[in-house]
Amino acid sequence: MVEVTLWGSLAAAAEGNSKIEIEAKNIRELFERLSERFPRLEPLMTRGIAVAIDGTIYRDTWSKELPTGAEIYLLPRLAGG
Amino acid sequence: MNFDPSHSKRSFSSVGTRPIRPDGVDKVTGRARYGADFNMPGQLVGRILRSPHAHAIIRKIDTSKAAQLPGVKAVLTAADLPDLTNGDAAMYDILDNCMARKKALYDGHAVAAVAAIDARTAKQALKLIEVEYELLPHVTDVDQAFAPDAPLINDTIFTTGVDPKPDRPSNVSMRSQFGHGDVDAGMARADFVVERTFKTEQTHQGYIEPHACVANVCSDGTADLWVCTQGHFVYRQHCAELLGMDASKLRVTSSEIGGGFGGKTHVWAEPVALALSRKAGRPVKLVMTRDEVFRASGPTSATSIDVKIGALKDGTIIAADATLRYSCGPYAGAWAEVGAMTAFACYKLENVRTVGYEVLVNRPKTAAYRAPSAPMAAFAVESAIDELAKKVGMDPVDFRIRNAAQEGTKASYGPVYGPIGIGPTLEAVKNHPHMKAPLGKNQGRGMACGFWFNFGGQTCTDLNIGIDGTVSLAVGTVDVGGSRASLSLVAAEELGIDYSQVRTVIADTSTLGYNDMTDGSRGTFSSSMATISAARNAIKILRERAAQMWDIPVEDVTWEKGHAVAKGETHGNLPKLSLKEIAAASGTTGGPIAGHSEIVADGAGVSFATHICDIEVDPETGATKVLRYTVVQDAGKAVHPTYVEGQYQGGAAQGIGWALNEEYIYGKDGRLQNAGFLDYRIPVCSDLPMIDTQILEIPNPNHPYGVRGVGETSIVPPLAAVANAVSNAVGVRMLHIPMSPPRILAALEA
Amino acid sequence: MMVGIAVSTNINGDNAEFLCHADETLLDVLRDRLGLMGAKEGCGTGDCGACSIILDDRLVCSCLVLGAEAEGRRIETVEGMAQGDQLHPLQQKFLEHAALQCGICTPGFLIAAKDLLAKNPDPTEEEIRFGLAGNLCRCTGYDKIVRAVQDAAGVMRGA
Ligand code: FES
Ligand code: FES
Numbered sequence: 001m002v003e004v005t006l007w008g009s010l011a012a013a014a015e016g017n018s019k020i021e022i023e024a025k026n027i028r029e030l031f032e033r034l035s036e037r038f039p040r041l042e043p044l045m046t047r048g049i050a051v052a053i054d055g056t057i058y059r060d061t062w063s064k065e066l067p068t069g070a071e072i073y074l075l076p077r078l079a080g081g
Numbered sequence: 082m083n084f085d086p087s088h089s090k091r092s093f094s095s096v097g098t099r100p101i102r103p104d105g106v107d108k109v110t111g112r113a114r115y116g117a118d119f120n121m122p123g124q125l126v127g128r129i130l131r132s133p134h135a136h137a138i139i140r141k142i143d144t145s146k147a148a149q150l151p152g153v154k155a156v157l158t159a160a161d162l163p164d165l166t167n168g169d170a171a172m173y174d175i176l177d178n179c180m181a182r183k184k185a186l187y188d189g190h191a192v193a194a195v196a197a198i199d200a201r202t203a204k205q206a207l208k209l210i211e212v213e214y215e216l217l218p219h220v221t222d223v224d225q226a227f228a229p230d231a232p233l234i235n236d237t238i239f240t241t242g243v244d245p246k247p248d249r250p251s252n253v254s255m256r257s258q259f260g261h262g263d264v265d266a267g268m269a270r271a272d273f274v275v276e277r278t279f280k281t282e283q284t285h286q287g288y289i290e291p292h293a294c295v296a297n298v299c300s301d302g303t304a305d306l307w308v309c310t311q312g313h314f315v316y317r318q319h320c321a322e323l324l325g326m327d328a329s330k331l332r333v334t335s336s337e338i339g340g341g342f343g344g345k346t347h348v349w350a351e352p353v354a355l356a357l358s359r360k361a362g363r364p365v366k367l368v369m370t371r372d373e374v375f376r377a378s379g380p381t382s383a384t385s386i387d388v389k390i391g392a393l394k395d396g397t398i399i400a401a402d403a404t405l406r407y408s409c410g411p412y413a414g415a416w417a418e419v420g421a422m423t424a425f426a427c428y429k430l431e432n433v434r435t436v437g438y439e440v441l442v443n444r445p446k447t448a449a450y451r452a453p454s455a456p457m458a459a460f461a462v463e464s465a466i467d468e469l470a471k472k473v474g475m476d477p478v479d480f481r482i483r484n485a486a487q488e489g490t491k492a493s494y495g496p497v498y499g500p501i502g503i504g505p506t507l508e509a510v511k512n513h514p515h516m517k518a519p520l521g522k523n524q525g526r527g528m529a530c531g532f533w534f535n536f537g538g539q540t541c542t543d544l545n546i547g548i549d550g551t552v553s554l555a556v557g558t559v560d561v562g563g564s565r566a567s568l569s570l571v572a573a574e575e576l577g578i579d580y581s582q583v584r585t586v587i588a589d590t591s592t593l594g595y596n597d598m599t600d601g602s603r604g605t606f607s608s609s610m611a612t613i614s615a616a617r618n619a620i621k622i623l624r625e626r627a628a629q630m631w632d633i634p635v636e637d638v639t640w641e642k643g644h645a646v647a648k649g650e651t652h653g654n655l656p657k658l659s660l661k662e663i664a665a666a667s668g669t670t671g672g673p674i675a676g677h678s679e680i681v682a683d684g685a686g687v688s689f690a691t692h693i694c695d696i697e698v699d700p701e702t703g704a705t706k707v708l709r710y711t712v713v714q715d716a717g718k719a720v721h722p723t724y725v726e727g728q729y730q731g732g733a734a735q736g737i738g739w740a741l742n743e744e745y746i747y748g749k750d751g752r753l754q755n756a757g758f759l760d761y762r763i764p765v766c767s768d769l770p771m772i773d774t775q776i777l778e779i780p781n782p783n784h785p786y787g788v789r790g791v792g793e794t795s796i797v798p799p800l801a802a803v804a805n806a807v808s809n810a811v812g813v814r815m816l817h818i819p820m821s822p823p824r825i826l827a828a829l830e831a
Numbered sequence: 832m833m834v835g836i837a838v839s840t841n842i843n844g845d846n847a848e849f850l851c852h853a854d855e856t857l858l859d860v861l862r863d864r865l866g867l868m869g870a871k872e873g874c875g876t877g878d879c880g881a882c883s884i885i886l887d888d889r890l891v892c893s894c895l896v897l898g899a900e901a902e903g904r905r906i907e908t909v910e911g912m913a914q915g916d917q918l919h920p921l922q923q924k925f926l927e928h929a930a931l932q933c934g935i936c937t938p939g940f941l942i943a944a945k946d947l948l949a950k951n952p953d954p955t956e957e958e959i960r961f962g963l964a965g966n967l968c969r970c971t972g973y974d975k976i977v978r979a980v981q982d983a984a985g986v987m988r989g990a
C-alpha cells in the first residue's frame with residue numbers, strides 16, 4: 001500500500017481526492033489502478049504524467065518500484081526548451 | 082536495464098577537461114551544413130502563404146491561377162492534409178497549426194503552400210492564390226483574453242481542472258493548482274506583506290538560423306527529410322503520423338542546428354514540405370524567412386501574475402500565494418502550469434499556493450524557450466521577495482538564505498528535495514567579489530534566484546570500436562551547443578582512452594533507436610548516461626575477448642585505464658592488453674566489438690542558480706546599460722566546463738534581452754508590428770559586459786558522474802535580477818517587462 | 832523570362848564568373864550559384880550579420896548587395912580565411928575559447944573580426960564590442976567571442 005498525492009488539476013479529476021491510498025508495486029500498476037478507480041484521470045495520463053518518488057522525478061520508467069512508505073507525487077509532464 | 086546509474090565518487094581524467102570540439106573546424110571554416118545548406122538534384126522551392134488576419138474564417142481558397150503559373154509544380158491547402166489524428170487533440174492542434182483548416186487563428190497562420198522551380202516563381206504563385214476570409218473579432222492581450230466577455234477563440238474549449246465542468250466555453254483552457262499548508266491563515270499571521278501584479282511580454286527564442294528543411298518523398302512511399310531540429314526522432318514521429326506514413330519509411334537527418342532553445346522542438350513547416358514533395362513528386366526545400374519565424378513559429382507566453390507574500394518580523398516567509406495567467410497561443414497549452422510549479426520552488430515554505438490559468442489568444446502557438454514559463458514566474462516572485470526583504474529590514478541575499486529550500490524541504494510543487502544547490506549558490510553570491518564592487522550615481526544592483534527541473538527521457542547510443550581501436554560513438558540527441566565534445570569525453574573516460582580516440586556523431590533516425598528531443602537540459606545528462614552504459618557493455622565484451630586471447634576465465638579479467646588486466650595468482654604475470662590490441666584481434670575472437678545502450682534516463686537532478694546584475698539607468702531617457710553580470714549555478718558535474726560556462730552566459734544574455742528590450746508588439750488590427758531583428762532587438766555585443774560565471778558541483782545522486790542538466794536554468798533569474806537592479810537604481814519598483822526606455826520613464830513619472 | 836547578367840569577380844583570390852538576375856543578392860549568388868555556403872542568411876534584411884563578407888576591403892552584409900555589384904571587385908568569405916590546413920588565428924582562437932556554440936553566426940563574426948583587426952590591430956574591449964555590434968549571436972552572450980578576438984589580435988600582432 002502506498003499513499004499517492006495528486007496535484008491540483010489531477011485531484012479535480014479524481015473526485016476531489018488529493019491523497020489516495022493504493023495497492024501498487026510499481027508505476028505501471030499505479031497508473032492502472034488509478035485509471036480503474038477514476039476514469040476521468042485517463043485522458044490526463046495519456047497527456048503524460050510524471051511521478052516523483054522521494055523527490056526524484058520519473059517520467060518514463062514505468063517499471064520503477066514504489067518502495068513502501070515512499071513519498072509519491074503525481075505531477076504533470078513538462079515541456080522543456 | 083541492468084545498468085546502475087547511481088553516482089559514485091571517483092576521480093576523472095577526461096571529464097572536466099576542455100578539449101576542442103569535434104565539429105569545430107567545420108564550423109569555423111564554413112563547411113558545417115545547417116538546415117539551409119543542403120540541396121538535392123531537381124529540388125523545388127517551397128513557400129507558404131500566411132494569413133494577414135488575427136482571427137478569420139477561411140471561406141474559400143482558390144488556387145487555380147497559381148496552379149496554372151508555369152513552373153509551379155504543386156499547390157497545397159488543408160484539403161491535401163486530411164485529418165488522420167484519430168481524436169488525438171494535441172496532434173490535431175499541430176496539424177491545424179501547420180495548415181489552417183477552418184479558421185486562421187493568428188497573423189502568420191499558414192493557409193496554403195506552393196512548390197515551384199525557383200523562389201521567384203514560388204513567390205509569384207503565392208500572390209495568385211485567392212483566399213476569402215470572414216473576419217472575426219480577435220484578442221491578443223492575455224488579460225483581455227482572460228476577461229469573461231472576450232472574443233471566443235475556440236468554442237470547444239471548456240476550462241479543465243475545475244469542478245464542476247463549466248457550462249460555457251471560454252479562452253481559459255485549464256486551471257491548475259499547487260501548494261500545501263494554509264495560505265490564508267499564514268498570511269493572517271504575517272507582520273509584513275507584499276502584494277503586486279506583474280506583467281511580462283511575449284518574446285522569441287531568436288535563434289539566428291531560420292527553420293529550414295529539404296523533403297523528398299518517393300513514389301514507393303519512402304521518404305527523407307533533412308532538417309534543423311532539436312529532435313529528429315520526434316519530428317519523424319509527428320510527420321509520419323500527420324501524413325499517414327510508416328515511421329520507418331521516413332528517414333530524418335538532423336542538420337547542424339543554428340540555435341533552437343526550445344523553438345525547434347515542434348514541427349511547423351516540415352509536414353508541409355513533405356506533403357508538397359509527395360504532391361509534386363520532387364524534392365522540396367522549404368526555408369522560412371525571418372518574418373515567418375517571428376510570425377509563425379513558437380514564441381513564449383505573455384503573462385500577467387499576481388503575487389502576495391507574507392513574512393514574520395524575524396524574516397521567515399510565512400505564506401506565499403500567486404495567480405499566474407499565461408498566454409498559450411490559439412490552442413490549449415500547459416504553460417501557466419509550469420509557471421505555477423516553479424514559482425516558489427527556491428524556498429522552504431509552510432504555506433504556499435499557486436494557481437495557473439492557460440489563456441488562449443490570437444498569437445502564434447506558444448513553444449518552450451529554455452526553461453519554459455519559469456523566468457516570468459521568477460520575475461514576479463523574486464521582485465516581490467526583494468521588496469519584502471526591504472520591508473523586513475534584511476539584506477536580500479540574507480533574506481533568501483534564511484528561506485532557501487534545502488535537502489528535505491517539501492517543494493512548493495509537491496515532492497521533498499534531495500541534495501540541492503540553492504543554498505550554496507546563495508552563499509557563493511554572498512561572498513562573490515561582484516557584491517562588493519562600488520556603485521555610482523544612477524546605478525543599482527539586483528540579484529535573483531531561479532529553478533528548473535531538467536529531464537532525462539528515452540535515449541539510445543551505439544559505441545563501435547574499430548579494428549584500429551578507435552571509437553565511434555553514435556548518439557540520437559541533437560548537439561545544440563557542444564555535446565559531441567562532452568560525450569566524447571565521457572566515452573573516453575569510461576573506456577580509459579584518450580579523447581582524440583573517440584569521434585561522436587549524431588545518427589539519423591534510420592540508424593539508431595528512438596531518442597527524445599534535446600530539450601529539458603537533457604542532451605548531455607541523458608546521452609552521457611547512455612554512453613556510460615554502452616561503454617560498460619563494450620568493456621564487458623573487451624574483457625571476454627581478452628580472456629579468450631589469454632585463455633583464462635573472464636572473471637579473472639578486469640578493465641583498468643584502457644587495458645584488460647589479468648588478475649589472480651596463476652596469470653598475474655600476463656602483460657596487460659590494450660584496447661587497441663584487443664580490437665586488432667577482434668576478427669578472430671568473435672568479430673566486431675560494440676556496446677549498445679537503450680535507456681530511459683530518469684532521475685535528472687533539479688537545478689538552481691543565483692544571478693547578480695549591476696545596471697545604470699539614464700533618468701533622462703530611460704536607457705539602461707548593464708555594467709556587471711555574474712551567474713552562479715549548480716552543474717552537478719561539469720563534463721566540459723567551457724561549454725557549461727557558455728550555457729550560463731548564453732542564458733543570461735537572453736534573459737537580459739527579455740528583461741530590457743525584447744517584446745512582440747501587436748497592433749489594434751491584431752498584426753505583429755515588429756517581425757524582424759531591426760525592431761525586435763536582441764542584445765548585441767556592445768549591449769553587454771563580460772558575463773562572469775561560477776560553476777558549483779553538487780553531484781546528482783542519479784547519474785554515474787553526478788551530472789545535472791545545465792542548459793536552461795540560466796534564463797530563469799535574469800528577468801528578476803535585472804528588474805531588481807533597475808528598481809534599486811531608480812527607486813521605483815518595476816512591474817512590467819521588458820523595461821524598455823519608455824516603460825522606465827513611465828514608471829519614473831508615475 | 833529574365834535575362835541573366837554576366838559578372839566576373841574575384842573570390843578568395845580566385846577568379847569567378849557567374850550569371851545572375853538583376854535583383855539577385857550576392858548572398859544568394861554565393862550560396863546557390865557558387866556553392867559557397869559559409870555565409871548564412873539569418874534575416875535577409877541587414878540586421879544579423881550572418882551573411883558578412885568583405886567586398887574590396889569593406890565589411891558588408893551580402894544580403895544587401897546585388898550579385899551584379901560584384902563585377903570587377905574582390906570578395907572575401909569565410910572559406911578563404913584558412914591557408915590550406917593552417918587555420919587563421921581568429922579561427923584557431925574561436926575554437927580554443929569555444930566562441931561558438933551552434934556556430935551559425937561564426938562565419939559572420941570571423942569575417943567581421945578580420946575586418947576589425949585589419950583596421951585596428953590592437954582594439955580595446957569596447958572597440959571590439961562596438962566593432963562586432965552588427966553581428967548577432969544568440970548562444971554565447973558574446974563573452975567568449977570577445978575574448979577570442981582579443982587573444983587572436985595578440986597573436987596577429989606578434990606574428
Ligand atoms: S542575412 Fe544579411 S544581415 Fe542577416
Ligand atoms: S553560436 Fe549560435 S548564434 Fe552564435
